[in-house]
Amino acid sequence: MREKSVKCERAMLVALLAFAVIALFVGTVAAVTHTEVESVTRTIEPDVVEPDAEFEVTLSITYTELPLVVGIVETMPEGYSFVNCPTEIPAGQCSASGDKVAFTVICKEGETGISEITYTVTAPSTGRGTFEGEFVDLLVLTPGYIDEDTGELHLEKLEERLLPIEGETMNRVRAVGEGAGAIEEGVTATPTPVPYVSTVTKASRSIPVLETGKEVATTFKDMDVSMIALKPDADASNVEVKIEKVERTPDIPEPSGTAYMYLDIAVENAGAAKIAGKVEFKVANSWIADNSIDEATVKLNRYDETGGNWNALPTSKVGEDDATVLFEAQTPRFSLFGVTGEKKEEVEAAAAAAATPAATAAPAAMQKPTPSPTAPPTPASKVPGFEVIFAVVSLLIVYTTVFRKRGKKGGNVK
């Protein structure tokens, strides 16, 4: 009981502290910016859809009090199409143009507040997409600034007023062969690989606001990297993401496996925040086919400058199209990355080796030394087996000759 009471007191103390911190924060924000709309958060339901299916995207608006006038714009991913305006607002308060759809939510004081709008989207037959959006609280007053060149008055710099919509960004169409059910029926075999060449090798993005623990994604077109998501452990603003396809320099060792490409991804101006995140990247079908790469072994590897070694990151296939296979990997930091895969025969050989007794000679493929910057390559003759058996047998001999003489309690030998 007492333990429970102490736990309860601790919980209350933590809650009170949290409330005090939040109250202080909210008070400060209100005093400085008069912002009523705290955030707009997206929910995509479901995040994996059948080909050509309709699904719903919900935007939740968090605000403290009415009145509310907020403008929202969503950018549909390529191949996705907007279907229906939200029913929560009059149809006239929604307008689509190209890949964009704009909404405005207007509630005067005394009216019923609207805190959620849901619109409908149709998915493409294959692939995946990232939703992006921004909102602006139109009731925030600021003195603004005067452009020194033109003398024109601007309320704020646009990038400071338009805030990113948070929450879920990804949707994908159920991949060919994925899961059980009718989706597999009638599906043709793996499509014939078509040549894929990325046209952009360098890009950068500016992210105005990163909030602690909240993931913000940014997409890239015509690049080997299609999306990067950032998740900071502290608030940061005006963070720059720079991505460049690079060549490995001689001072950096080769990663394990067959290398496909190297990417230098830098996150700048994050201050003290440590930024983890996700990288979504494309691998050309042609490379996989030409090099007999086992798709399941494709990995994103992060180069650890401190240790001078490569670390394979958790990587999974998330989609494909006629020319590429799309993978997503989680990374604790951003730095130099290498995409690698293993040849099918290597994988098969490794699997065979694992199932073979140690005394059996290792296949030739397994004898290839694994490069490591910290330790010299292990010679093929050092394959463990005999030494281990010898050590175990020796120990057994020592045990039977010494310990058994001492008896169970290990008394003195006289």
Add this chain to the structure above:
Amino acid sequence: MRTKGIISIVLVTVLLASAVPLAVTPAAAYEKKIPGDANENGELTKDELVNAILPYMLDGGTLDDVGDAAYIYAYWDGEPMRVTDVAKRNVVLCRPVERVVPAGLLDGVRITIQLGAADKFVGINNFAKRYALMPSGYWSPIRDAASELKDLPDVGGYRDPNLEVILSLKPDVIFEYGPIPDFANTIQENTGIPVVCISNSQLDLDVYRLAGEVLGKEERAEELISYANEEIAKVTEVTSEIPEDEWPRVYCISGCEGLTMITKTWSRYDPLDIAGGINVAEGLPGFSPIVLKTQIIDWNPDIILIHGVSPPHAVSIDDVLEDLDLQTVNAVKNGSVNYTKGYMIGWDPATGLTECFYMAKLFHPDEFKDLDEEEEGNEILKKFYGVDGLYTKMLDLSDRYRWE
């Protein structure tokens, strides 16, 4: 009467003549229509607002018009704001006030700071800059509460504003000093920008409502008015119980309008009345009338208060005590001559409130013996200016009487 009439005509002529330099080419900086009001009928409907927002969200552009339209729809019911200022002028505002130029003296500056809207200032008049913001030996709460204002562009004086500078700052409203409405009209006509006359008339606190409405700070305005009334009640609850024949007769020496003279006084001084004193000059015509010394002798005040607390003093306590003509006056015989804060380029209701407590303790020492007027003064000024210790700082920099 005839002389007064001639003087009035001459003054008006001089005033208007001095306003001639104000005539500059009207600028189209301020459109007299609500942004987003597509049919220009003076009322912004929800459909018109939606038709302004959606194209902006899809195609980008500037937020100025869209944001202003949203604000007017949400807070002004889609119509322009119409206010009657302290000079009884009707002023129409077609945009929410985000940028303010205080052209007239200090009252507009003080009230805007006290309402928590100092961040809306985009320029500052040179009186405020010179006398209330730049470093000096005398006390100014503005210097502590909003020192950043000293770096704003100088928009000229309250009688000679620099309209070119004002226009370049693109204010949504200009504040002018209440007693000179002709200047306000001239500025408005020549710039197209709405000019609202703001000035304090002692403890008439309605001006906070006017400024609060213009600045979108209505809640803060009501908060300050309620607070001020509660503070006044703290004093009147005590003084109202004291028989009027026990109230001291008080004569104030005025330093208003540039010259301090023993014979210049205040015909009205609210803190004095609230504190339980009888203003011997009450009811005299004019704001700061001049009287004869014989009149002061006839009034025979118990207490004399001299306007201004910071040295050097144009009229000091010693000047009064040593004035040979006044030796028969009770206040002089008893040495009851003190300084009081009074006006400072306009009037500050916040310091006026503190004077209520100061005078109450001075007039009725027994009834207010437990009052810590320094602590009370600090509390009042913190409420209005948001800064600790302002009253103590004032006392440190002044010659005013201070209780131990």
